[in-house]
Amino acid sequence: MFAQSRIATSAPFNKPVAGRQRAGQLWSSLADVCSLLGVTPTVAATAADDVVFQHVQFKAGQRLFTIGQPFDALYLVNSGFLKTVMIDDAGNEQVLSFPMKGDVLGVDGIHLKQYMSEAVALSSCDVVVIPFKVFSSLGRKYPxxxxxxxxxxxxxxxxxxxxxSALGSLSAEARVGRFLVALSERYSAMGYSGKEFNLRMTRQEIGSYLGMTLETVSRTLSAFDRIGYIAVEGRSVTLKDMQALKTMRRLPPSQSRSKEVPSAKKLFTNFSFEAAEDVLAAV
Amino acid sequence: MFAQSRIATSAPFNKPVAGRQRAGQLWSSLADVCSLLGVTPTVAATAADDVVFQHVQFKAGQRLFTIGQPFDALYLVNSGFLKTVMIDDAGNEQVLSFPMKGDVLGVDGIHLKQYMSEAVALSSCDVVVIPFKVFSSLGRKYPxxxxxxxxxxxxxxxxxxxxxSALGSLSAEARVGRFLVALSERYSAMGYSGKEFNLRMTRQEIGSYLGMTLETVSRTLSAFDRIGYIAVEGRSVTLKDMQALKTMRRLPPSQSRSKEVPSAKKLFTNFSFEAAEDVLAAV
DNA sequence: CGATGTCTTGACGACCTTCAAGAGTCGTGG
DNA sequence: CCACGACTCTTGAAGGTCGTCAAGACATCG
Structure with a gap:
């Protein structure tokens, strides 16, 4: 539900699209693209040989498009990790998402015909370029x-x-917890380990994405480590108590305050251990 | 940029769609719908008489659709005020938007074929029902x-x-300020006064939308009143210093901390009056 | 090897939530 | 008609969460 929560559409575990990874120029069929999108193509579409899509490679730090640039294509991530950012009126970067395999970039450019955000590769990436004209014509060709x-x-x-919703109603701890779980699920879906993985982004970027400072991110990760929810060392993370990470909340509703279980106040911040709360507080 | 920031597409000030307001059953042409959407219809579409759209009326408190309900139509607001809400896993309502004339509801239902949010009328409303099948077929009929x-x-x-972005990086004051300005612009665009208007929603709903408690909303409004940015009394608001309301920020970037004007620390919270900061603090 | 960027940790305080009490407002029913 | 309950809104007091500022440890890189 957090980051790139990929569909529930019985994702048939997309086979890697095309073989050679470092060709520099590579093409995908419509069927390939549909499978990457998590969309079940019809027979008609599967057979279609007339449309092919170009791949493009980006190295870490490179930009796929920038704010204000004329919009002409959507990008579909085939491999690699990226971030999208907005620049607020004070000139600060604000991270909007961390797209990875199967995600679509550039959607916000359709409306005003220019990209409203910026996409930056965090690692080497392979993306499929889908010219918007082709995209929209597909709807007519294959209703x-x-x-x-x-x-x-x-x-x-x-x-x-x-x-x-999460930004508005969850504590910093809860947001970081869910972020980790979301990443985990994402990695699992791609065939990587969901328990042990590397963060591809800096604390700063995580903080920007989650609406907090890098210090708070760092402290929270340290606290999770201390109480045994995870093990961190730099960017490598091991999840040890997914349940605890994903069930953290805050705010005894403010609405259910009136009615509902009048006993058990603080119990809402449901941690697994009794001690957990104190450990977190003691940071 | 905040709430329902309507397009910049030289909105030709849509004429009220259809005359009788309280018919209970009323129909709009494709051209009407396009104009409401802020979309310039082509001659072909303008002439189209074969598609008509049904109107439906709702009274305050009524629901257009609820979470989980099978998705089959989009709703286009013709008049009135509503809210859309999500229910988080703790069972709390979270306000997602305050749609009004020209806004489209139900978009989040397309993906999984069931509505992911709930739309509730805050006042008497008149909405155009656009069956999704019709909506998508329009793209084929009129490329x-x-x-x-x-x-x-x-x-x-x-x-x-x-x-x-706003939720993640702005202070409570700034969010309330922008919220008011966004409302004002919205009302202006509809031909109402942008300076004096009535809030259609409770403090609780505003707070939920802006990610803060109703108490903070109330206090912030009182503070704005005290320093002369606005005049409030219950739900009626008069804006007196739009500029001040919209230019509030916070967070000397944390990134521009490194470089940039090393002097003038607190200056970033740019208020119009020197005294403003103190007054706000004194609440 | 200095330079730069990332990450961690501490101390402090401001902002905002929490809890509580009271004033208004509105609709319903006695 | 007024009382009553159910809401909404305001305001105060207290405390916790999280941002701010600072310093230091690493790691990478030209």
């Missing part, structure tokens, strides 16, 4: 696909809702 | 319209980005 295409945008929107 | 349709979804997404 069965149309719903899926709108679905792609809708999915992005739902994710943003969840993000806004 | 020139297709881009606009995707644009509608893209616009929603951009708005959410701005919201997430």
């Amino acid at each position: 069965e696909l149309e719903l899926s295409l709108y679905g792609v945008l809708s999915r992005e929107l739902t994710r943003e809702h969840a993000m806004a | 020139e319209l297709e881009l606009s349709l995707y644009g509608v979804l893209s616009r929603e997404l951009t708005r959410e980005h701005a919201m997430a």
Whole structure:
């Protein structure tokens, strides 16, 4: 529900699209793209040989597009890790998402025909370029696909809702906890380990994404380590108590204050250990 | 940039769609709908008489759709005020938006074919029902319209980005300030006064939307009143210093900390009056 | 090897939530 | 008509969370 929560559509574990990784120029069929998108292509679409999509490689630090640049294509991540950022009116970067395999970039450029955010590669990346004209024409060519295409945008929107909700109502600890779990699930879905993985981004970037400072991110990770929810060392993380990480909350509703279980106040911040709360407080 | 920031597409001040307000059953043409959407219809579309859209009325408190309900239509607000909410896993309502004339509801239902949020009327409302099948078929029938349709979804997404950004990086005061300005601009665009207007929602709902408690909302409004930015009395508000309201910030970037003007620390919280800061602090 | 960027940790304090009490407002029913 | 309850809103007091500022440990790199 947090970051790039990929579909529940019985994802058939997309086979790696195309073999040679470092060709510099590579092409995908419509069927490949659909599978990457988590969309089940129809027979008609599967057979289509007339549309092919170009791949492009980016190295860490490179930009796929920048704010204000004329919009002409969507980008579909085939491999690698990236971030998208907005620049607020004070000139600060604000991280909006950490796209990875299967995610679509550039959607926010459709409306005003120019990208409203910036996409930066955090590692070497391989992305499929989908010219928007081609994208929209697909809906006409394969009407069965149309719903899926709108679905792609809708999915992005739902994710943003969840993000806004989390930012507004969860404590810093809870946000970091969920962030880790979301990453874990994402990695699992790609065939990597969901328990042990590397953060591809800095504390600063995580903080910006989660609406807190890098210091708070660092402190929270240290605290989680101390109480045994995870093990951290730099950017390598091992999750040890996923349940605890994902069930943290805060705010005895402010609405359920009135009615509902009038006993058991502080119990809402449900930690696994009794001691946990104190340890966290003691930071 | 905050709430329902309506397009910059030279909005031609949509004429009120259809005359009789209290008919209970009313119909709009495609051209009407396009104009409400802020989309310029092509001649072909303007002439189209074969598609008509049904209106439905709702009274304050009524729900247009609820979470989990099968998705089949988008709703376009013609008049009235509403809120959309999500229910988080603790069972709390979280306000996601305050839609009004020209806004589209239900977009988040496309992906999984069921609504992911709930829409509630805050006042009497008149909405246009757009069956999703009709919506998507329009793209095929009038290819020139297709881009606009995707644009509608893209616009929603951009708005959410701005919201997430604001939640993550602005102080409570700044968020309330911008919220008021956004409302004002919205009302102006509809032909109402942008200086004097009524809040249609409770402090609780504002707080939920802005990620703070109702008490903080109340206190902030009182403080704005005290220093002369606005005049409040219950739900009626008069804006007196829009500039001040919209330019509040916080967080000497944490990134521009390194370089940039090393002097003038606290100056970033740019208020119009020197005294303002103290007054706010004295609350 | 200094320079730069990342990460950790501590101390302090401001901002905002929490808890509580009271004033208004509105609708319903006696 | 007024009383009553249910909400909404305001304001105060207290405390916790998290941002701010600072210093130091590492790691990477030209």
